[in-house]
Amino acid sequence: MNLTTAIRDHYAVIDIVGRLTATGAPQLRNAVNELIDAGSNRIVIDMSRTEFVDSTGLGALVGGLKSARVAGGDLRVAAVQDSVRTVLRLTNLDRVLRNHETPESAFDGR
Amino acid sequence: MDAETRSIQVEGAADLALVERVLDALDGLWITAPEVPGEDQSLFRLAIAEISTNVVTHSEGHVTMSVSARVTPGTLHALIQDTAAPVTIELAAAAMPDAEAESGRGLALARASVDVLEHHPAPSGNVWVLRRSFTPQQ
Numbered sequence: 356m357n358l359t360t361a362i363r364d365h366y367a368v369i370d371i372v373g374r375l376t377a378t379g380a381p382q383l384r385n386a387v388n389e390l391i392d393a394g395s396n397r398i399v400i401d402m403s404r405t406e407f408v409d410s411t412g413l414g415a416l417v418g419g420l421k422s423a424r425v426a427g428g429d430l431r432v433a434a435v436q437d438s439v440r441t442v443l444r445l446t447n448l449d450r451v452l453r454n455h456e457t458p459e460s461a462f463d464g465r
Numbered sequence: 466m467d468a469e470t471r472s473i474q475v476e477g478a479a480d481l482a483l484v485e486r487v488l489d490a491l492d493g494l495w496i497t498a499p500e501v502p503g504e505d506q507s508l509f510r511l512a513i514a515e516i517s518t519n520v521v522t523h524s525e526g527h528v529t530m531s532v533s534a535r536v537t538p539g540t541l542h543a544l545i546q547d548t549a550a551p552v553t554i555e556l557a558a559a560a561m562p563d564a565e566a567e568s569g570r571g572l573a574l575a576r577a578s579v580d581v582l583e584h585h586p587a588p589s590g591n592v593w594v595l596r597r598s599f600t601p602q603q
Binding site for chain 2: 374376377378407409410411413414415417418421437438441442445446447448450451
């Protein structure tokens, strides 16, 4: 997994390339915490190149969502691939981690 | 083994790097099995990832793990064996936790992703058997 963070005007984007599993999940948790500590509490996870997510990866996404909300912001997912969308649906997480078409549109409207 | 069967096997010390090697090997297996639909590939891969990660995270001391998977006409098979102390696991009790939970989804997710998921304590460790049927695509 390769993870990069970018700060945009009104939100931050974490781009995850490859597989989000137990190996990479701590890296995602750290990236979210660093953003929040630096004052960015509106976070989009760009999953357009995330080919696989397992339960540990889901745990890191849920943890990040909770941290962002506690900080007064939100964490949203964008451009989720079909295989990952299936996992979100099986775990009933598609309701709290609703897919947005693009990272740019994830915080449209609010 | 007949010509219709394609398989992989990965074994070594039970750590997360081994799980990644298993996932790499599965990527290669799917290239040799284009008749397996994408959803069957990804759910079977998910179940293997969950069970092998479960073995790694619950292993204490020096434990080795062997993961094999094969494609036969209409069925995906996997066998995951470890050398950890044999345990009893109530698979039927593995329920999906609520959306706020940050852990505890692994076994429930594995169970939802395959048709057969069995765990057997064995004299030398633990054996997991996974199977998923698929309808070949053209």
